[in-house]
Amino acid sequence: MSNTPIISARGLTKSFLSGDRRIEVLRGVDLEVAAGESVSIRGESGSGKSTLLNLLSGLDAPDTGTLAWAGAPVEADRRAAFLGIVFQSFYLIPEIDALANVLMASRIIQVPGAAERARAKELIARVGLQERATHLPAQLSGGERQRVAVARALMNSPKLILADEPTGNLDEHTGDAVIDLLLGLCRETGTALVLVTHNAAHAAKCARGLRLRDGRFV
């Protein structure tokens, strides 16, 4: 395995205008995540966790600082294959069933073939939704939806998964199950994980824990 970190951020800053005021959300964040490593980020609401995740995923650009994915510059075209994202609100496409939602991650890169379909089915089975594969998101519970979202994030065998409070909309028991599943799958597949969470118990399950306060790691 190469020593190049999967993700490397140096001196990331980000501010937003709120009326006439400029609010500095991130004030020079440094972060390196190694291949297969799981990192938790905790912090109070407004501490900049989601903003940091948006920068790490390349969905937003930092004001200053540098960011590299596996040593290479961040490019939107690489995102689909390089990383998977799990959101707090699941964001499944309501018009298509669970299996098609998982396959959607692959479909965005290329028209799926038999191998991709087989992988989607395998992932659906792996998250325990074999019987629910043809169900629409509206027919699934919150926990089941998040498991579909986890399978979708893993569909393209990414190097990194960014999970933004994935248990925020779930009850404690279901949340625990989802985190165990996510960590287990990442371990199995050697996928690095950056987990943003409020939950100390979930954060403790990761190999490394970070705390963000006022836009800096403390």
Next chain:
Amino acid sequence: MPWYLYLALKQLFPSGRKFPFFTVISMLGVALGVMLLVVATSVMGGFGYQIRQMIVDTQGEVQLRDRGFIEDVGALQKKVAQVPGVVATTPFAEGVVMLQCDRKPAFPVIQGVDLDSVTKVIPLDRYIRVGNLSDLDDDSIILSSKLALSIGARIGSKVEVYSPLLLERMKNDEVLLPRQLTVVGIFEIGHQQLDSSVVLVTLRLMQDLYGLGHAVHGVNVKIAEGADPDRVAGAINRSMGAQSTVQAKSWIDANEDFLFVLQLEKNMIFFLLTFIIIVAAFSVMSSLLISVVRKTREIGLLGALGGKPRHVAACFCFQGFLIGLGGTVGGLAMGFGALALRNDAIRIFTQLTGSEEVLARFYQFSQLPSHPVRGDIIMIIVCSIVISTLAGLIPAWRAARLKPVEALRSE
């Protein structure tokens, strides 16, 4: 299938939903516009086609006339027969007479036809409803159907014909008795005006009534199948030589203004009815815009998953295209269905409103004609699909401009 086309299809026809309400309503709007366009252009085309057919059936495709009379019609016919594209010729004479049956007068146009050659040029026998064209001789007459009805004449009735020659003779204190003719046939072309004001006699009788001697008023010409009437008319004029006063005119040339008005009416109706599709397209646009707002977070998700803005735009454009396509197919089916049932619908409507006579009197036809033209239908299909696809452009542009981060944050 690329993801944006797949998703467009799924958004229009979601899995597990039996009746995609939004899609069907949007398509129905387009379909109604297409249906109206198909029906209106086909009926207008039908009116035009029937009028053209009637002109050709009653005048031939090319007509020769002199400034006055054509004296040596035999020589003229021989000369014209040698022109390439000419199949047959028939001389005619025409005018106005007073006709009386049991003291009921009428003032029809009288046509003198040459029995030996007329059917080679004009399919008159096709329009004879009662009697036979072969029964026509110098002592008989064939009446148009509504004229016969109005004066109460039937087969075997005697009618008296007063020609303008009578008036000429009266000036010289001569007394000329009207010609008494026997009705041997009744014809109906299907055009109100012709069916109520034309009578047919032999050419010899017409020459006698008008004192023409052997002269005629003109010659009708039938041309070969597929030949261009204007070209044949030009060739006949060239064969006549520069000195000749006889002039050949194609039916298109002779009715140029009338045909122009017909085409103009049809184009105007097409133009006006296209606005129905434009209105439907605005409703499609509005629905797609609402869809963009409703699906803001899904659009953000697609961006986060790696979807390119142009593909997000293509997804919404394709929805507009599919609505246009579906609406057009539905509209064509509804339009042709309505055309197939048009006469039943008109019959029921006129029976209910008691307006059968009015329809025939004002529109000249006993049935609503229809003649769909391939070019018109293709134009309707192209316009409808292009307009509907364009309706998807603004929603597509809005969707493509959404930044994934902001879209995912939206409430």
